[in-house]
Amino acid sequence: MASTLRVTVWNEFIHERTDKSVQAVYPNGIHAVIADALAEEFRVHTATQDQPDHGLKEEVLAATDVLTWWGHAGHERVRDDVVERVQRRVLEGMGFIALHSAHFSKIFRRLMGTTCSLKWREADDKERIWNLEPGHPITEGIGEYCELPREEMYGERFDIPPPEKLVFIGWFEGGEVFRSGCCWERGHGRVFYFQPGHETYPTYYDASIRKIIRNAVRWAAPRVRIPFACPNPPPLEKITPKNNPAGGAQT
Amino acid sequence: MASTLRVTVWNEFIHERTDKSVQAVYPNGIHAVIADALAEEFRVHTATQDQPDHGLKEEVLAATDVLTWWGHAGHERVRDDVVERVQRRVLEGMGFIALHSAHFSKIFRRLMGTTCSLKWREADDKERIWNLEPGHPITEGIGEYCELPREEMYGERFDIPPPEKLVFIGWFEGGEVFRSGCCWERGHGRVFYFQPGHETYPTYYDASIRKIIRNAVRWAAPRVRIPFACPNPPPLEKITPKNNPAGGAQT
């Protein structure tokens, strides 16, 4: 089921070059493993923060249907004008998938309008991700739940606008819960947040996680591309001329 | 029914000093008329763009329960750090009411994450504002609808996240419709957008419009004040130690 959808997999690509425990899991970068999962079905391109314009020049975004984003240590190093460019493109119709610690990325916080803060703990929690929407495209092929033997705990309160569709809730061994899969529309684009994916765990090798991200790309595929406009149209019906005495105040 | 709620009425205060037709309607500024409407019930303070920090220093915001915002010509002149300060305060719990052309203010667009674009026309349209939620605090004392003999037309598509509660829909003489009263929560704060209020019309002298803004202030009153946090708590349940062979990838 090859698709012509064009996905850009973005990664800040920092931990993998500075931290041996991350390197051991993702020797070529987290983006390489996510790209590998998506290349089974889509036309995949990768981009990283150290590239000019963070690899996200206008022409790259113009040729991107869905953008996936992984960032953590370098959130503040992402240039504001690039963030605005990505946001504009999402609002025109491009799909956007925020992965794990991208909850704190500038672009995700821009799209949400909130702090996107949460509780967290690196303690080898087991996670069970419950599927609340068996009919939703993002859960296709996932049963009642999937499990990760170890994942960073992310816990409520997750400071986000209410998801327009809450797809997954995570159960954590240490006692917390989390809205792990959340859908929104912003402008003409679709946005999915998906919680799993800590850099020291092999989460992006997990078959269910890979399937969910592929499903999310398909769900987030653009339906339209509508550039910004603020039109000033003539009336469609006749407007009765008003008695307008020098703009004076009503009494 | 005096209230201890502290409202800051913000206005860019530009048109009233540069345009005679606006001056004729709002000789002391739009903020003076809105403040007058609110002073019937609340403790009111005003602030304008030309003041230091646009009149929105930390201590002003700390002493503000609900902030109302009117801007148009000067949106881009509002400093980004002040916008971030206001956003932070809303997310902590302060109420925020965006009036009319404030749909394009930096702060409203920040809270929404979208372009907030719309159709518009200055053509003396009559507007009828329909009340969809007779039980909602914002519509208290408003009947099935209220009317404005002349208002700037704002038409759909209004590019906003879906309102969490759609309170008013506007009918325009020239043939358009608009989601004229929209509620959201962002962080711990409440946000209301209210469409009427073009600077050349005496909208803010209208008794129903004044009542609605007072109602909205009461609705938007803070319930909590919770500063930003991203806690790292210990587990609440015992976590089984995992077999973690050198962080290796799962197979």
Place this chain on the structure above:
Amino acid sequence: MASTLRVTVWNEFIHERTDKSVQAVYPNGIHAVIADALAEEFRVHTATQDQPDHGLKEEVLAATDVLTWWGHAGHERVRDDVVERVQRRVLEGMGFIALHSAHFSKIFRRLMGTTCSLKWREADDKERIWNLEPGHPITEGIGEYCELPREEMYGERFDIPPPEKLVFIGWFEGGEVFRSGCCWERGHGRVFYFQPGHETYPTYYDASIRKIIRNAVRWAAPRVRIPFACPNPPPLEKITPKNNPAGGAQT
């Protein structure tokens, strides 16, 4: 673009046999004209109230992907057990499209839980239906709006649960507005309410209206079929035995 989707077009088929002005517009019944619009793309079946089980036996519903419903004079004559059968099938995943006066049908009110009341007037109002969601499948091929030269006025407040997606708002010549196109999900099924379609007007011959109903059928197509269940699963994690002193109250 032939589709294998199976649509059942249901009509009470009363006005067309009792009222000459309706007969003049829909000589073979409203269902015949709707079925004609849908047969361009789907496998279409019709059913009417006078048939055994109102034409909605279990096997018919089992072979229906999307059910469209038009009713008015005969709402109360629809048997409760058939209503429950249809509801069960929707909750399992079948799409359901309520047309015009079906807002008061037993089945629509059952799915909504509210009265579904509204304002109405038969006075040859012109209607302009505004498209709020240009990227939504239901608005595909519809521009900014479509118009009906004459339609029954339906006005707010429409007593429905908030639509999960508000697709259309209607503007009426006589001064009212209406949420004319509304999406919900109920159980595993999708529900669309679409306001146009008064029996004395040729609404269902209009090209835009026909396109919207076809779009809605495609949107409402079942994604799953999941029968009712209320499972009693064993625990997935070990539960610590509790000290349970004879079920006594906590103190």
Place this chain on the structure above:
Amino acid sequence: MASTLRVTVWNEFIHERTDKSVQAVYPNGIHAVIADALAEEFRVHTATQDQPDHGLKEEVLAATDVLTWWGHAGHERVRDDVVERVQRRVLEGMGFIALHSAHFSKIFRRLMGTTCSLKWREADDKERIWNLEPGHPITEGIGEYCELPREEMYGERFDIPPPEKLVFIGWFEGGEVFRSGCCWERGHGRVFYFQPGHETYPTYYDASIRKIIRNAVRWAAPRVRIPFACPNPPPLEKITPKNNPAGGAQT
């Protein structure tokens, strides 16, 4: 803080008369313990299924601001006309709080339109109820979470329309999660579902649970009382007479 709000606490009152282990926890019925929690603040009345009209005659409902409902074994024994009476009253503005196994009550399913099914297990699970909305009236005085040492497990997928506000998520020791506190509006009334309260556990003696139910009553208090209507108003604007050639079809 005495309130004049009138609460009717409804209980089917079956298990407590037939099952010794329930009798040991709630010797005078679950309603007696809930009423006791509410009487600290409100004017409380109780009603049970064995009374004439299940204790819910028109005059009782007319004098009820908020109705709480506990049922389980006797759901099907509740008369349909009483269910309709309660539904009508909720849609007019009365608050409704469905407790625990009331998820399957006729009245709750009527208000939701869905099956309201879920997973369940009686196995002494510990439950931790996470507070997602620290600013919401229903969570006032509850911290980040509250705990129940033993509760019946209710697990997702809970088949409900998406809550308009999701207030609590439950974490269960056996590995499941549940949307434990959910808010909706139906008609002019407010509806809260709250999951804890299995009949063999002393849940309704727990201070946090009692506080949450009191909070919920305050939140669900009627804002209006609006009886059913379906008005046929004259136009507010002049309607142009249409050329209507014998009702003929458009071409």
